[in-house]
Amino acid sequence: LTVRNMVKNRPLARAISDAGWRQFRTMLEYKADWHGRDLVVVDRWYPSSKLCSTCGASAQRMPLDVRTWTCRCGTIHDRDVNAARNILAEGLSVTACGAGVRPQRADTRTRQSASKQENPRATKGVAAL
Template identity: 70%
Template sequence: MVLGVDMHNRVKNRSLARAVSGTAWREFHSMLEYKAAWYGRTLVAVDRWFPSSKLCSACGTMRAEMPLNVRAWTCDCGQVHDRDVNAARNVLAAGLAES
């Protein structure tokens, strides 16, 4: 519990926030790699800037813009997408394509 409070205060400090958050993500990534290896799986990291929300998972058309307040959208092909479900489908497809 003390560690959690300490980490919370460090993230508030602008000079330490990026380093602390980066370290936490690296640790999380290394744990995922360890677990994947343990179970004989492959961990694939999809590019951070992959446009998963803007890409239609049905036809592959990409929207030019999509503000964060848009939670559902309809593609020109007629497919209606929930932003998060569509992004999850696109990330899965990208990961399977890389492996």
């Protein structure tokens, strides 16, 4: 979340400022480490609200007052539920593949696609065929 931009919304500025966003993330990291889990942080520019969780099509513009929208494939989305589904899918892909679902840039270190790089923890305990 871009807190700096959210604070510009005058009616919500105080409530947003009072929330301890950095402390919240620190606690999430601490709890995940404590329980042996991985905390996956999704890219802040990932278009979770505008991306159709059914077909993957992306909406061009979506102002904040649009709470429900219909995709070209005919699926009707609640903005927040759709964003949650997309963030879950992105997090699972990062856990399984070790990188985001977006194509990697040509100047990457390994020059391999994300699907060819497996996270060792994802296959730990799985017998090799």
